[in-house]
Amino acid sequence: MMKGLKKWRLFSLLAVLTVFLSACTGEDYISTLKPAGEVGEDQYDLLIFSISIMTLVVVVVSFLYLYAFTKFRRSKLGDKHIPKQVEGSHTLEVIWAVIPIILLLILAVPTILSTYKFADVKAMDEVDEEGNKTALTVNVTAKLYWWEFEYPEQGIVTAQELVVPTNEKVYFNLKAADVKHSFWIPAVGGKMDNNVENVNKFWLEFGKESEGLKDGVFYGKCAELCGPSHALMDFKVKTVDRAAFDQWVAAMQATEGQTASVDSTDLGEATFAQSCLGCHAVSGVGTTGAMGPNLTTFGDRNRVAGVLEHSKESLENWISDPEAIKPGNLMTGKYSELSPEEISAVADYIMSLSVEK
Template sequence: MKRLAKWRLMSLLTALAFILSGCGEPYLSALRPAGEVAEKQYWLMKLSTGIMVFVILVVVVIFIIVLFRFRRKSDDEIPKQVEGNHMMEIIWTVIPIFLLLILAVPTVTATFDLADVSPMDKKNKDGTRDVLVVNVRASLYWWEFEYPDQKIVTSQELVVPTDEKVYFNLKGSDVKHSFWIPPVGGKMDTNTDTINKMWLVFDSKKAEEAGNVFYGKCAELCGPSHALMDFKVKAVSRADFDKWVKDMQAVKDPAKPATADAQAGQEIFNNSCIGCHAVTPANTTPEAARQGPNLTNFGERDYVGGILKNDEKNLKNWIKEPDKYKPGSTMPGFGHLSEEQLDQVAAYLMGLKVQE
C-alpha cells in the first residue's frame, strides 16, 4: 500500500509538472520567437531535440527487439557465443559521428553569426555609427539604457526600431546580472569587469501582435529582488523611433511644472532626489554619478520600479518604502515626508512627459 501511495503521489506530481509547464505569458516565452536571433536559436533547439528523440526511439526499439527475440527459452539453453560484429561496430560508431556533425555544423555557424558585432565598431568621421548601439547597464535592481550616438540616457524602458539589427554593449555596475528578452533572443551576462556585446532584431509583425511591447528580465540570480528586476521594451517603426529620439533630444532642461503642487514637488525632489536621479536625457552626467534610474519621461511609463502600475497611489507607496516592494533595493525610503509632500512629489513626477 505504501508503494502504491508513492506511485500515486509521483503520478500526481508528474501531471502537475506537465500542466504547469504550459503556464506563462506569450511575451515571456522563448518558444514563440519574435526576431532573427530567436528564430535561429529556436531552430537549433528543435534540431537538437529531434536528434535526441530519434536516438531515444532507436535505442528503445532495439532494446525491445533484443528483449523478445533473444530471450532465454529454457534454463538449459546456452546462447550462441559471438565475439564481435565488425559491421555493427562500424554502424554504431559512424551514426553518432554523423548525428554530431548534423548538430555541430549549424550550431557553430549560428554561433559565429550571432557573435559578429563588427558593425558597431565602425564609426563615421563625426564619431557616430550607421547602426543603432545601446549601452545597457544593470544595477540592483534596475536597468539603464544609453544611446551614445543620440546622446540619450533613459531607464527601465528600452525603445528600439523594428526589422533592423540593434547592437548592445552589456555591463553590470555592482554584481553580475543577465540581459534577457525571451521572445527576441537568448540571455547574455552583464559583468562588472568586462563588456559583453550582442545584437538582436525585433520583428515588426510579431511586435504588432504583442502590442509593440516585449518584456525583459534579469536571468542571473543577483539578490533578493532578482525576480523583480524587469524592464519594458517598446519595439516601434523606424519613423516612430526617430520621432522618439527627436523628442528626447529636445528636452534640455526640465519644463516648469504646470501646477503649484508640482512646483512644490520639484523643490522637494531637487533637495532630496536629484543627487541620484536625472530628469534630463543628456548623457553628459558621468556614469558613476548616475546612481538611480533616469526619470526624464517617468510620467509616460507604465510601471513604478518596474513592477507596480504607474499611478499616484503606488508611486507614493514606493517613495515611502521601496524596500517593501523590492527587498534589497539601494533606494532609501522617504517615509518622513508628510502626506502633502508625497502628493506634491507624485504630482511633479507624474508630470514628467516627453510625448503625449
C-alpha cells in the same frame, strides 16, 4: 495493493507535469517559443533541430530495447535458455562510435555557424561619409536592481524601458556597475552577461512592434543570480517603427536642460528637487553613471520599479519603503523623512514626467 498505489502515484506525477509543461507555450511578450526577431528565430530553429535529433536517438534506442525485451523474454524462451554469447563485434563497435560522431557533427555545424553569426558586431563601428555611425548602438548598464540604457550617438539616456526600432540590427554594449548580471529578452534573443570587468557586445533584431502585446512591451529579465531581488530585476522593451523611434529620440533630446526647482510653487517638484534630484535626472539628455534611474519618461512606462502596477498608489508605496518591495536595492536618502502629503505630491510630479503625452 502497494504496487497498484505506486502506479497511481506515478500516473499522478505525470499528470501534474503535463499541466505545468502545458504552460511552456507562454505569451508573445516573454516566450522563447514565440520568437520575434532574427536572433530569436534562429535560436528557436536550433532548439527544434537539436530536439529532433535527440528524439530520433531516443526512439531508436527505445525500439531496440523493446525489441530485445520482447524477443528474449523469459516466458517465451524458458528459464534455462542461454542466449548466444558474443565476445565482441568489430562492426558493432564501429557503428557505436561513428553514429554519435555523425550526430555531434550534425548538431555542431549549425550551432557554430550561428554562434559566429550572432557574435559578428563589426557593423557597430561602421561610419558614413560624415563620420557618423550607421548602426544604432545602446550601452546597457545593469545595476542593483535596475537597468540604464544610453544611446551614445543620440546623446540620450533612459532607464527601465528600452525603446528600439523594428526590422534593423540594434547593437549592445553590456556592462555592470556592481555585480554580475545578465541581459535577456526571451522573445527576441540573448542572453549575454553584464560583467563589471569587461564589456560584452552583441546584436538583436526586433521583428515585431510591441504595441499589440500585453502592456505594449516585450519583457526583459536579469538571467544571472545577482542578489535578494534578482527575480524582480525586470525591464521592458518598446519596439516601434523607425519613424516613431526618431520622433521619440527627438522628444528625448528636447528635454535637454530640464530639471526640477526647489523654488517651484508645486510642492511635488520642490520636494523632488530637494530630496530626489541628486540621484534621479529628469532630462533625457546626458550620459550614464547616475545613482538612480533616469525618470524623464516615467509617465510613459507601464511599471513602477519594474514590477509594480503603474499607478500613483504603487509609486507612493515604493517611495515610502523601497526595501520592502526590492530587498537589497540601493535607494536611500531624504525620502524616508517625507510626510504623506509630500510623498503624494512627489508621486504626482513623477507620474507627470513624459515625452510621449
